[in-house]
Amino acid sequence: MSNRFDFMIHATDGNARTGQIQMLRGATRTPAFMPVGTAATVKAMKPETVRKTGADIILGNTYHLMLRPGAERVARLGGLHKFMNWDRPILTDSGGYQVMSLSDLRKLTEQGVEFRSHIDGAKHMLTPERSMEIQRLLGSDIVMAFDECPRADQSREVIAASMEMSMRWARRSRDGFDTGGEHAERSALFGIQQGALDEELRKRSADALTDIGFDGYAIGGLAVGEGQEAMFATLDFAPGQLPADRPRYLMGVGKPDDLVGAVERGVDMFDCVLPSRSGRNGQAFTWNGPINLRNARFAEDQEPLDNRCACDTCATYSRAYIHHLVKSSEILGAILMTEHNIAFYQQLMQAMRDAIAAGQFAQFAQYFRQDYLRQ
Incomplete structure (x- = not known):
């Protein structure tokens, strides 16, 4: 067993799986729910209280942390784990979802996304390479590839073009991650499947990601307003398109009944702001x-x-x-x-x-x- 990243499936029941992700900073039991610590804090919770609830891993956000306090500053202060007093695994979102939500403040090109900060209006450029660099500076254990997340109500042509660009960005993310030296040797990289609700586009995305090769695979572009019925219909095929021996992560989900239905369909990992925001x-x-x-x-x-x-x-x-x-x-x-x-x-x-x-x-x-x- 490697200390860097291992995924073991202990039991299956239908499509549902239970197992464990082993990394240097500890084990994550799956199915796993990751509390969201967007700005280096799970709101209204001390990290030790989060751990006491049974959480094995939390999520931080590349976009928000790059703007405040800044990835370089976090690195100078010893990395995100030391900064926020969390000694277990951290997964960092690449910033792709914020790229979608900032459509009025961004300029999207093949190179990446130029956008204005929602905090002070300053201009920033986020590319796959810069996203990998920021996540390296933060010291995250699971790094997410940089992608674009299109709205499900856009045309198939637009969704297909977006998915194909995300796959090119996935290749650049892989290359950028692999040049990360010591960080790359002790952390993991996940690719993100796109394609909205379209089975054929998701299959093309899954095949492209598998060809590149990642430690785990996320299902992106769901829970963005399409409703539970459409999400479950997509999850009836999307997890099975991804490698069975790697963890499958459904991003941004969700309500408790969403989690049960997704585990039923073969998903292993989740994150969502809902429990803290609702609280x-x-x-x-x-x-x-x-x-x-x-x-x-x-x-x-x-x-x-x-x-x-x-x-x-x-x-x-x-x-x-x-x-x-x-x-x-x-x-x-x-x-x-x-x-x-x-x-x-x-x-x-x-x-x-x-x-x-x-x-x-x-x-x-x-x-x-x-x-x-x-x-």
């Missing part, structure tokens, strides 16, 4: 579905957020107290709600890992949906 806005995820703590019905409810949750928030605080904090816009409300939501997501991932290992994933998924979607 800051008064929504808690529970085994019986999401609840809004702003609702007056919780004002005198002395039950925990979720009787089946083992997190510190549920062990210590009542819905009534958290309702008061949320309604009063107290910072502690966001802290407690985010801790619960991140912990719930990690408990969900562990439950799925256990069900796959026991050969009972179909039963688990059925009972989960009955409870979670019954409202």
Whole structure:
């Protein structure tokens, strides 16, 4: 076993898989949910609290960190792990999603993307080579290839041209990563499949990525407004187009029932801002579905957020107290709600890992949906 990157599948049940990614900074159990630490912080959470929820790996963002505090500064301060006090694996998003979301502030060419900072309006150029350099300076363990993420409602011609350019950028990302010296020798590079909802375009993308060769493969261009039914229809074929012996990462997903449906279809890794963003806005995820703590019905409810949750928030605080904090816009409300939501997501991932290992994933998924979607 190499210390740099190994992926082991321990059990399968239908298309669902459970296993482990082993890297120098530790093991990541799969299926895995990565809390999002966009700007070197999972909002409202200390890193040690994130780890206590059961998270093995977190995500940082190339675009945001390159603008503030700056990749070179992070490198001078010892790298992202030391900077934010997280000693386990970090995956960094390449900035491609922000390229899509900044369509009014960007100029897209074959070379890369010229854009103005949303912070101060300063001009920047982000290319595959620069994205690799930034992620090297940050010291990330899993580096994402630079890509463009087109909207699913664009024409097939536009989506195809975008996918083909992303594959050329994937080749340049591979070349740029491989020149990264010591960082390249101890980290991993993932390619990103594109093609929107089109099966043939996704197959062409998967074949191009496989020819280049990556440590893992992401499914990009979903969860961008197409709806769960269309996303699942795409996941019925997209994971199977990617190498079976490598981890498959569905980017930017999602709601708890999205995760269950995607694992059912062969996905191994996820990230999403939803549990932390929802926590800051008064929504808690529970085994019986999401609840809004702003609702007056919780004002005198002395039950925990979720009787089946083992997190510190549920062990210590009542819905009534958290309702008061949320309604009063107290910072502690966001802290407690985010801790619960991140912990719930990690408990969900562990439950799925256990069900796959026991050969009972179909039963688990059925009972989960009955409870979670019954409202």
